[in-house]
Amino acid sequence: MIGPEKNALTPHEVEIDIEVVSAPLEAIAAALGPGGIAGARSAGRWAGLVEEARRLFRRHAAPRGLLAEISTDQFAALYQGDGHNAPETPLGEIFPRAAHLALFAATIGAGVHRALDELFAGHEFPLAILLDAAASEGADRAGEAVARHYREQLEARRIEAGESPGGRDAGVRDAGVRDTVVRDAGVRDAVARGGPGTPVPLACLRYSPGYCGWNISGQRALFAALKPERIGITLRPSMLMEPLKSVSGVVVGGRPEIHRFADRYPFCADCRTHGCRERIRKVLESGSGGRA
Numbered sequence: 001m002i003g004p005e006k007n008a009l010t011p012h013e014v015e016i017d018i019e020v021v022s023a024p025l026e027a028i029a030a031a032l033g034p035g036g037i038a039g040a041r042s043a044g045r046w047a048g049l050v051e052e053a054r055r056l057f058r059r060h061a062a063p064r065g066l067l068a069e070i071s072t073d074q075f076a077a078l079y080q081g082d083g084h085n086a087p088e089t090p091l092g093e094i095f096p097r098a099a100h101l102a103l104f105a106a107t108i109g110a111g112v113h114r115a116l117d118e119l120f121a122g123h124e125f126p127l128a129i130l131l132d133a134a135a136s137e138g139a140d141r142a143g144e145a146v147a148r149h150y151r152e153q154l155e156a157r158r159i160e161a162g163e164s165p166g167g168r169d170a171g172v173r174d175a176g177v178r179d180t181v182v183r184d185a186g187v188r189d190a191v192a193r194g195g196p197g198t199p200v201p202l203a204c205l206r207y208s209p210g211y212c213g214w215n216i217s218g219q220r221a222l223f224a225a226l227k228p229e230r231i232g233i234t235l236r237p238s239m240l241m242e243p244l245k246s247v248s249g250v251v252v253g254g255r256p257e258i259h260r261f262a263d264r265y266p267f268c269a270d271c272r273t274h275g276c277r278e279r280i281r282k283v284l285e286s287g288s289g290g291r292a
């Protein structure tokens with residue numbers, strides 16, 4: 001259990017610009033999937049409807065994010081949750097190798113849901129479906145914005161401490177390798193070279209309850225520690241969040257390689273997307289790969 005006062009976390013709110021969470025048409029189409037696109041197109045006003053959905057989203061969304069660093073030991077206790085996780089999970093293997101861990105939550109707020117309710121009540125289904133897709137994509141983008149904020153915070157901390165480039169090893173636990181901030185392209189090459197003076201990149205990736213063996217009941221311990229209620233997110237008895245278009249979990253920071261794993265866990269047999277493959281590829285390339 002996260003515990004009494006001395007182990008209490010210190011969450012801070014992360015500002016998220018509406019522009020960051022407003023998805024372009026292509027992203028909304030991707031969130032809809034082929035069936036949803038066909039339904040929206042059948043309404044005959046596809047482009048106009050998407051623009052209207054984007055306008056409604058920008059009018060009603062109020063994105064907010066919350067972040068709190070947590071120690072490895074604290075997270076190990078929290079990750080136990082109610083004891084319903086799969087025996088072996090990617091996150092269970094990854095987090096002990098991380099240099100930085102932070103609980104997070106993010107939401108696009110309740111206003112979009114009220115707009116959705118009105119659309120459904122008025123039988124404006126194509127527009128409601130598009131707004132719903134924009135909201136799902138917006139919530140994910142809000143989560144990514146919080147993870148990006150954490151990564152930037154960590155990098156700034158390393159620079160302030162004089163630990164980049166060419167400074168002493170810090171931030172990333174890798175004895176014998178000097179610590180340098182590396183962004184974006186070239187990360188994989190830099191890591192592959194190895195040896196003294198090699199830049200040590202910092203890669204942050206999100207992991208959430210309900211995915212990849214982390215049982216959804218883990219939300220209970222996460223909420224008890226992070227208290228996302230302060231940004232307007234509550235937990236339903238079903239473990240779904242209110243507002244529904246919210247995301248939560250842990251941001252894991254460390255060398256890109258710590259996020260690499262084979263998709264051969266028993267639960268992977270039931271996975272339709274194997275989305276971890278793309279996220280790992282992205283994180284190895286750029287240090288940020290979305291949620292796993």
Ligand code: SF4
Nearest residue numbers: 212263268271274276
């Ligand atoms: S294959 Fe699916 S269930 Fe398995 S780790 Fe990847 S995303 Fe998770």
